Amino acid sequence: MKSNKIAFIALLLWVATIAAFAWFFVRGSTVPGTDGRTAVMLQPVERDFVLAEMRGLLLSVQGILEGAHQGDMQRIVRASRAAGMAAAEEVNPALMLKLPLGFKTLGMSVHRDMDEIAKAAESGAPVAEILKMASTTLGKCVACHSAWRIKAGND
Ligand code: HEC
Numbered sequence: 001m002k003s004n005k006i007a008f009i010a011l012l013l014w015v016a017t018i019a020a021f022a023w024f025f026v027r028g029s030t031v032p033g034t035d036g037r038t039a040v041m042l043q044p045v046e047r048d049f050v051l052a053e054m055r056g057l058l059l060s061v062q063g064i065l066e067g068a069h070q071g072d073m074q075r076i077v078r079a080s081r082a083a084g085m086a087a088a089e090e091v092n093p094a095l096m097l098k099l100p101l102g103f104k105t106l107g108m109s110v111h112r113d114m115d116e117i118a119k120a121a122e123s124g125a126p127v128a129e130i131l132k133m134a135s136t137t138l139g140k141c142v143a144c145h146s147a148w149r150i151k152a153g154n155d
Pocket of ligand 1: 149
């Protein structure tokens with residue numbers, strides 16, 4: 001009887017731990033922001049990492065547009081591939097856990113789009129098609145920026 005009770009308590013604790021982990025995984029480390037957006041709470045070094053990645057995305061968008069304007073498909077391939085899924089693999093797991101699920105999903109889909117743009121440019125898709133893809137991807141940048149901001153502790 002006694003060991004049954006202990007097993008039950010252990011099970012409850014286990015379920016509570018999983019539930020807390022799942023809740024944290026979905027919500028990430030967030031607080032309401034001062035401007036209506038949700039603020040993701042990061043360490044300054046993590047914030048710097050995310051913002052550097054963002055500037056990389058902007059650089060890629062600029063490269064794609066320049067390549068499209070000059071008809072230089074290789075420029076488009078290089079620019080978009082630099083922001084593809086391979087670039088996202090360097091993110092450390094502790095930072096990943098702090099990002100809300102919606103944020104991660106949108107971020108990953110931008111990296112996937114960049115790989116798709118690189119593939120399209122490689123296979124000689126018309127520039128209009130590439131611009132359409134890039135414009136759809138930019139819609140995701142806009143969506144994320146209007147929902148989330150970053151708040152770094154200790155700075
Ligand atoms: C999953 C969410 C998300 C996506 C997708 C996203 N961003 Fe961001 N970006 C952010 C957040 C959060 C910030 C910080 C904003 C703040 O704190 O006010 C940011 C900041 C930036 C900055 C400022 C960098 C700095 O040094 O201050 C640039 C530039 C930027 N993003 C470009 C882009 C571009 C271009 C895309 C699309 C190709 C993009 N971002 C897609 C979330 C995202």
